[in-house]
Amino acid sequence: MTHVEANGQAPAARALLEFRLHLGVGLPLVLVLLFGPEQASSPVMALLLVQGLIAIHRGPHLNRPADETPWRHIRHASYFFVLSSLLRVVREFGGLPDWLTLLPDLLTIPAYLIIGLCFMVMLRHRRADEDDSARIDALLMGLGIAFLTWTFLIAPNLASDLTGSQQVNALFPVFDVTILVLAARLMLSRGVRQPSLWLLVLACGALFTGDLFYCLREALRVPVPQSWVDTFLLLMFVLLTAASLHPSMRTLTEPQEGVTRDLSRGRTVLIGAMVIFPVGLTALMPPESMASNLIRAALCLSLVLTVLYRVIRSNNSRARAERISRRRVTHDALTDLPNxxxxxxxxxxxxxxxxxxxxxxxxxxxxxxxxxxxxxxxxxxxxxxxxxxxxxxxxxxxxxxxxxxxxxxxxxxxxxxxxxxxxxxxxxxxxxxxxxxxxxxxxxxxxxxxxxxxxxxxxxxxxxxxxxxxxxxxxxxxxxxxxxxxxxxDASMRDQVRDRVRLEQALRGALEREELAAHFQPIIDLASGELDGFEALMRWQSPELGFVSPVRFIPIAEETGMIEDMGAWLLRESVRQLAEWTARRGPGARPLHVSVNVAVRQLRDGSLVRIVDDALREHGLAPSALWLEITESGVMEDLEAALLTLDALRAMGVTLCVDDFGTGYSSLSYLDRLPVGIVKIDRSFVQGVGDNGAKEPIVRAVLAMTRAMGHRVVAEGVETEAQRDWLREQGCDLVQGWLYSKADVPANLTAWIDRAPALSEA
The missing domain is CATH 3.30.70.270 (Reverse transcriptase/Diguanylate cyclase domain)
Incomplete structure (x- = not known):
C-alpha cells in the first residue's frame, strides 16, 4: 500500500468510526428524550445539540468532499436550529419579552431555506436535473403532501382566530413540503443511493413529523406531548449531522452515472397514493370557503395533470428509446450511414x-x-x-x-x-x-x-x-x-468464387497434411557456367484437386494469412536442404546459396528475423548463403515497416533480392532505399531478348543501372541459347530457366550437386 493510499484510507476509517459513535450515542439519547423522565430532557437536548455541532464540523474535515458548499449550508442551518431551540427553552420559562416571542419560530425559517439550498446544490452536482422522472415523481409527492397539509393544517388555521405565533407555526409544513420535494428528487434521481443520502431523506421525514406535531400543538391546540415534538426535531438533527460523518457523503457532490431502473412496486404505490388520496378526500369532504375549495381543486388538478404528463412523457421516452435503439442497430456508428x-x-x-x-x-x-x-x-x-x-x-x-x-x-x-x-x-x-x-x-x-x-x-x-x-x-x-x-x-464470376472457396478450404491444413513440397530451380553463373545456387519454389499436390499451380494458391494463401506459416515452413525446409547439399559437396567446393520468396505478410510480421536466425543456427548455415526475394509492390504497400525488417536481415548478413523487377514500381529512388544486393529481371522482359526484340533496350538499361548501383542481376525465364548468349554479352551475372532445368524435387537434382556442371555440360 502506498503512502498516499494509507493517508486516504486513514481519515475514512476515522470518519466511519466517529459516525458509528455519533449514532451509537445520539439514537439512545433520543429514546431517553421520548421515554425518559422529564427532568432529563434539558440535559439530553443540550448534549444532542452539542454532539450535532461537533459532527457537522468533523464530517467535512475528515471526508474532504469535492465541494464543501452543501455541508457548509447544513452547518449554518444547524446554528439557526440550535439558537431557535435554545430560545424556545427560554420562552417556555418566560424569559423572552412579548415582542420577541416570535423570534424562535422566525429563526427556524432561514434554517429551512438553507437546507433547501443545500439540496439544490447536491442536485446540481449529481446532475439530477437531467432525470425528469425523478423531478415529476418528487413533484407528485409534493403536491400530494401539499394537498393534505392545506386541507388539515393550513386551511383550518387560517379559518380560525389565531395569534401571530400560531399563524407562523401553521406555515411550517409549507417549508417542510418544499424540503421533502427536494429530498425526494435527490432520492428518486438515477444514481447510487448511499447511506448519507438515506440519512438526509430520513432527517427530512423526521423534520416534517416534528413540525407537524408542533403545528398541531401550537396552532390547533391538539394535546400532543412536547416530548414528541422534541424527539422528532432532535432525531432530525442527529440524522442530518450524521450524514456528514459517513464517508459516502462525498458522493452527494459528485456526478452520478445514470442507472435506469424499472418502476418499482413501492414507487408505483407511492405515485398512486399521492393521486388517489387527495382526489378521494376532495370528493368526500364537505365544501368549505370558496378560496379553500379553489385551492384544493387547483392542487387536485395539478396532480392529475402531472400524472398525465408523466404518462405522456414515459410513452414518448419509450418511443424515442426504441427509435435510438433501432438506429443503432441499422446505422453505422462512425459514418451514420445505413449498415x-x-x-x-x-x-x-x-x-x-x-x-x-x-x-x-x-x-x-x-x-x-x-x-x-x-x-x-x-x-x-x-x-x-x-x-x-x-x-x-x-x-x-x-x-x-x-x-x-x-x-x-x-x-x-x-x-x-x-x-x-x-x-x-x-x-x-x-x-x-x-x-x-x-x-x-x-x-x-x-x-x-x-x-x-x-x-x-x-x-x-x-x-x-x-x-x-x-x-x-x-x-x-x-x-x-x-x-x-x-x-x-456475370454468372461466370459466381463459378470462380465457388472454385476459390473450394480451393481455400482444401488449402487449409495442407501444410499439416504434408501436401506441400519444396522444389528447387538451379541458378547459373553466366561467366563461369557453374552452379551458383537454387531458387526454392512451393508446390502443392492436393489429394482432392491434384496439382495446383502456385499462381492459383499463393494469392489465396496471402489473402487469408496462411502464407505466414507456409512461408516459414518453406524457409526452414530450404535452409535444411541447402545445408544437406553443402555437406554432400564437401569442403573446398564453390559455396551455394538458396533463394526463398518472402510474402508481404511475412515482412510485416516481426517474427521473420527470428525465424531466419533460428533456421540458420539450427543447420549451421552462413547467413550469406540465404537469399530472400521481395517484390517491389509488396514492399511499397508499407515501406517503413518493411525497411525495419529488411535492415535487420541485412545486418544479420542475409542477401536481399528484388524479385520481378520492372513489373512493379520500378523506381530508382525506391531501389536506392532498399538494402538489396540482387535484382531479378522478370521473365516477361527476358522473353524478348536475343532476337532484336522490342524489350532489349529495357533490359540493357536495367543491367546498366543496376551495375552502376553495385547490384548483381539474375535473369529469370531463360529458355533459349540466344537469350543466354545475349545476356552474357550484356554483362548479366546469373540466369535461371528451362534452358538449364525446371524446378524439381531435391532427389532429381543430385546430378547438379555432384557434378556442379559448367554451362557447356548443361
Missing part, C-alpha cells in the same frame, strides 16, 4: 415491387484501394476521418431515393433502382471513379485514394444477400484487373 441490415431490408423491399414496376435494382460495392496504407502511415484517427469524408462524398453523388451504406471496414454499398434502360449502376460507377480522383481534405492535408467498384443488377429475382455477394464478387474482379475501375457481375 448491412438496413441495406438488406431495403433491397428486399425493392425486390418485392421490382417485377410489378419493371425496376432494375443495382448495387455498387465499393472498396477503397490500399486503405490499410493510410491507417498504417497516419493512424486510425485519420483513417476514420477519411471514411467519414468518403461517406459524405458518396451521399452527395446519389439521388435522394438511393441508399448509401457502410457494411464494414472500408467497404460501402450504394443501392439504386430505376428502369433497366437507364444503366444507372454503370453511370454512377463511372462518375464515382472520376470523383475519387479528387483529393480528400483531411486534417493532415489532401489525401487521394482510388476505389474499386463491383456492380451487380437484379430485376427482383435474386435474394438481397445474394445480390450483395455478387456485387462483392465483381468488386474483387475490379481489384484483380488493376484497381481504380469497376467491373460488372
Amino acid at each position: 448491412r441490415e438496413l441495406l438488406t431490408e431495403t433491397v428486399t423491399l425493392w425486390a418485392g415491387r421490382a417485377a410489378g414496376e419493371r425496376l432494375e435494382i443495382s448495387l455498387l460495392f465499393l472498396d477503397l484501394d490500399r486503405f490499410k496504407m493510410i491507417n498504417d502511415n497516419w493512424g486510425h484517427r485519420v483513417g476514420d476521418e477519411l471514411l467519414r469524408a468518403v461517406a459524405e462524398r458518396l451521399t452527395q453523388q446519389v439521388r435522394a431515393e438511393d441508399l448509401v451504406s457502410r457494411i464494414g471496414g472500408d467497404e460501402f454499398v450504394v443501392a439504386l433502382a430505376g428502369p433497366p434502360s437507364e444503366r444507372l449502376g454503370e453511370q454512377l460507377a463511372e462518375r464515382l471513379i472520376a470523383e475519387f480522383n479528387r483529393p480528400f481534405s483531411l486534417s493532415i492535408g489532401d489525401v487521394v485514394t482510388s476505389v474499386s467498384i463491383g456492380v451487380a443488377k437484379s430485376t427482383g429475382d435474386v435474394h438481397a444477400l445474394d445480390l450483395i455477394r455478387d456485387a462483392d464478387t465483381s468488386m474483387y474482379k475490379a481489384k484483380s484487373n488493376g484497381r481504380n475501375m469497376y467491373a460488372l457481375f
